[in-house]
Amino acid sequence: MPIPAIGRRSLLAAGGVAAGVLALPAAAHAAAKDEPAPTTPTAAVRRLLAGNRRFTTGHSRHPHQTLDRLHEVAAGQHPxxxxxxxxxxxxSPELLFDEGIGDLFDDRVAGNIVDDLLLGSIEYAVEEFAPPLIVVLGHERCGAVSATINAINTGATAPGHIATIVETLRPIVAPYASAADGVERAVQANIKAQAAAIVAQSEIVRERVEAGTTAVVGARYDLDAGVVSLVH
Ligand SMILES: [Zn+2]
Incomplete structure (x- = not known):
């Protein structure tokens, strides 16, 4: 099959894109890629929300996603x-916050639940990297929360190990099970409950929170618009 020739219009379009990229100030690109890691809770929150703003407006910079970066952090990470x-x-945190390799230490589990294993993983990161920020990131229409509300309302038991997730979420979700906007309210309640649990159950985290060197914040991701909002 012959390869279609690139038409004049395609070349013009390609040239237009290239010109648009070149028109961006080089300094802005360099600053975005080499922005130093934030060292305070406030700066870290600001950085994440700025990255999310780029993501939701179609201006992601995709920092730290090159082979050079891979090699740079291969010998040691500093999330x-x-x-x-x-x-x-x-x-996916790196996408929706427009960050890259070695920036974020991700612990992920359906329902963003803290248990001993997850807390151990969080504490490892805190001990090792002293990050200024811990984020509990829940999201709109979470399936784990919906499944729990469904189990509460129908009396059904979730199959297999899914039941462990449902039973863990049950006491947090139960007050909202019969509300019209129950899933949304339960999602927010769960974000707050898990953030509080991290501080309550971890002496390692609590010491840093009390010293003001690390903050634990809750955030909600909107599936429709991609926007992350802090949950207080
Ligand atoms: Zn979910």
Whole structure:
């Protein structure tokens, strides 16, 4: 099959794209790629929300995603934020915060639940990297929360090990099970509950929170718009 010739219009379009890229100030690109890691909770929150703003407006810079970066961090990582997020395929932290390799320490499990294993993983990161920020990232229409509400309302038992997730979420979700917007309210309640649990159950995290060197914040990801909002 012959390879179609590239028409004049395609060349013009390609030239237009290239010109558009070149028109961006080189300094802005360099600054985005080499931005130093934030060292305070406030700066870390600001950095994540700025990255999410780029993502939702179609201006992602995809920093730290080159082979050079891979080689740079191969010998040692220095992530500056710990994420406890849902395993949901639509909630990938590096994408929605426009970060890259070695920036975020991701702990992910359906329902963004803290248990001893997850807490151990979080504490490892805190001890090792002293990150200024820990984020519990829940999201709109979370399947783990919906399954729990369904189990509560129908009396059904979730199959296999899914039941462990449902039973862990049950006491947090139960107050909202019969509400019209129950899933959304339960998602937010769960974000707050898991953030509180990290601080309550981890002396390692609590010491840093009390010293003001690390903050634990809750955040909600909107599946429709891609926007991350802090949950207080
Ligand atoms: Zn989920």
């Amino acid at each position: 500056w934020a710990v994420l406890l997020g849902c395993a949901d395929s639509r909630v």
